[in-house]
Amino acid sequence: MPGSFNFNNPPFDTLSESERQLVINNLDLSYHADGDIIVQAQQPTKGLHIIHKGVVEERNGTDHEDIYAHYTHDDMFDIRSLFSGTSKHEYVCLEETICYQLPRTTFDQLSSQNTRFRRYFQTDLVDKQQLMKQEGQQNLSEFILNKIEPDNILPLQIVDADATIAEVTLQMKQTHTDCALIKSDRGYGMLTGTDLLHASVLERMSVDTPVASLAHYELISVQTGDFLFDAMLLMTRHKIERVVVYDSLTPDKVLGVLTLTHILSLLSTHSHILALRIARANDAADLKRAVESLDELIERLMTNGIKSRFISKLLSTLHEQVVSKVFDRHVPTEVQQHCCLVFMGSAGRNEQILKGPLDYGLIIEDNYAWEACQPTMQAMHAELVSLGYTPSKGEVCVGNPMWAKPLKQWLDQSNRWILDPSSENIQKIATVFDVHGVAGKLGLSHDFQQRQLRQISSDHLFVRNFTRPALQFHTPLTFFGQLKLSWHSLDLNRGGVFPIVQGVRALAMEQRLPLSNTFERIDELAHNGVLDKGLAGNLAEALQLFLQLQLEQQRSGDQQPDAQLLDLGTHSRSQRDLLRHALHVVKKFKQYLEVHFHLENP
Structure with a gap:
């Protein structure tokens, strides 16, 4: 039976052949009836548990009233005890269950010799998302996440305002460029080859005419450190084909230009x-x-x-x-x-x-x-x-x-x-x-x-009342594992998206942030010290995951009004693992909101 263990799930997919053999040689298999307690609270841990079949509930070991989470096929549980030494909660079977158990000594051995394996259990949501990506994966997302740097900027000639049409045209020909930046009393202005052509042919201007009057002075610009993707968005929004690039360290210094053709050579999204x-x-x-x-x-x-x-x-x-x-x-x-x-x-x-x-x-x-x-x-x-x-x-x-x-x-x-x-x-x-x-x-x-x-x-009282809806829906951590029940669908909008969007919106309202995008609000709140940077990063990753899962479900053809109900049965263990981590982030954020706005969870 250990030979059928699934090594495709993270972090076991990081193991070498010899490490996989070590797992197979030491893996135990146990059978449990409905109601059996697999792990007792406050007891020394014996190892890592991975469910092969069945459903396990994590609950308070004292009064059994507080239920924290459910686990099912391929899920791992009681991970924290591998580092603390004892189990904090009780884990009980909700149906007949078959579990793999990786002894703690084997787990420690793998952790000591495989850095990626160890990091998987010790990272937050941001790092876990990165670890779950296959090494060497090359796709369009890598290009979109590229930032504007000096080595991907095209050169841009800067000429004086009194330069003539003939002089600028010659410069463009010699430098193999199709635009130039005009420096005048009005600031910088963009002049393109098309502008020169229209002036010479359509307007029949003399080639000795100074170019200052031909330039466009309302420049659209970006700076180093911005995403190439954002430069493309600016071009799309303003219906232009080039943006000027400034140095982020010296804001008034022009480094060059990015053209639509150049970016599309990197971002082939059409x-x-x-x-x-x-x-x-x-x-x-x-x-x-x-x-x-x-x-x-x-x-x-x-x-x-x-x-x-x-x-x-x-x-x-x-x-x-x-x-x-x-x-x-x-x-x-x-x-x-x-x-x-x-x-x-x-x-x-x-x-x-x-x-x-x-x-x-x-x-x-x-x-x-x-x-x-x-x-x-x-x-x-x-x-x-x-x-x-x-x-x-x-x-x-x-x-x-x-x-x-x-x-x-x-x-x-x-x-x-x-x-x-x-x-x-x-x-x-x-x-x-x-x-x-x-x-x-x-x-x-x-x-x-x-x-x-x-x-x-x-109106501070209104802001507090405005925040309350973010707390009114319970974080649905206990839905996991109930895959055979009729109510196994998870309302991702109420349980995940809405608390983040509404909570961040309330903080932006309090701080008077003139921003509307949730991700930008999170970044600004972290920059201003309102949100801890670690929590802010995890919030952004959690929201991104929720939106991605919703989009995938809608993409699969389910675009009905209840499409926000996520069917957990269609998702792999690694996806459920990420989702569980993301919902824990939401729970932590809601606790932060309660303290920050002096609220009690309704």
Whole structure:
């Protein structure tokens, strides 16, 4: 029977042939009936237990009332006792169970001679995720995680403002570049080969004309240390083909340029091609065909091992492009200067991957009269529905007059919700707090966000009440192992995603952070010392895992409303192990929130 032991599961997949033989030679197999206690509390540990068949419950060894977790096929349990010497809790069979037991002496021997084996049992969620990746794995995710460094930046010529068209053209030819940076009294400006061509041929300017007036001075830039992926997102969002790179150590020093062609040679995701198709769509039919390609892009990204955090940022950007295109087609240009289309909820946080329900609204400039607002917004909403952007349960959309109105009415409405913090109103505040400008006069979105932050953060009692929903759902650690019961599905949204998103949102509210993305909020909270860096890193990894599991389930064809219920029976032991660790992180975070906001778990 030990010969059938599964060495494909981490960390046993790190063992050499001789180490595997050591395991086989020393592995014991034990049979237990329903109700048998495999490990007594406060007793010396005998070794590592791995379940071959059955279900084991971890519980308080004194009164048996507190249940901590369940374990099933391929799960390991009572790991902490291997380092403490004695078992803290009791482990009892819930059905007939067969267990492997690796003696402690063998475990210690493997730990002393195999660093990766030992590290698996001593690391947090961040490191465990890394250890579970196969060594030598080469996929697109490695390129996406590459950072901007001097060796992957293209050179950029910097020329004086009084240089002529002829001189700059000659420089570009000699240096084999298609752009240059113009240094003038207005700062730096970008000049491309296309600009020179238009000036010479279409405008018929003299080749002796100074180039200062031809440059574009509103530069989009990145700096060393940023992700290449983020540079690509900027290009997609602003519909440009190059960004200037500054030195992160010397912010006013230009190091070079990154072009779209150069990045796409590293990031072959076809996302920018899709963005171009969206931008060039002439009618609803063209746009619909482009939108239908989003699912194919998601499939390609997941197949290439891209993390859900990056997929969500990229897809959110493309969703913005689609909605902006529809907005441009329905709203006259002169009106766009007086209103701002905003995303809220998961779309506002840049965490929405699939089309599905979309929370979005329109902020109109105070004292601006637009009589055609309601019929225009309803027509726009109807087109978005036809593209697959269905309204959310609360009808948070521009087709609902409640979500398309002047700025002052948005603020007054928000203030009423703050003064009456019912569960429904807290949910509405959570939606609008994650606001993000998409099209039109973006300053209106920024103004609303800043004024709303001042309204909310000064009301400490409201912030405490706002935090409570993050604690109302129990962390579902005891669901593990109940694979034969009808209720073996785990509500990943309530038990994992929501507590992190809501808790981090409450901390951002308290700290007045003008950020909407949960991952960015976590990073900033850690940077400001509000969150311990270790907890922050584990929170980000846990949220990323939850989103990944949800996406995989939806990708498999289950896109029903209850798709957030995760079927544990379809997941391997290593996946359940990561999930269990992630849920422990959630539990620890909720305990932190209780202490930080002086709350009691309801």
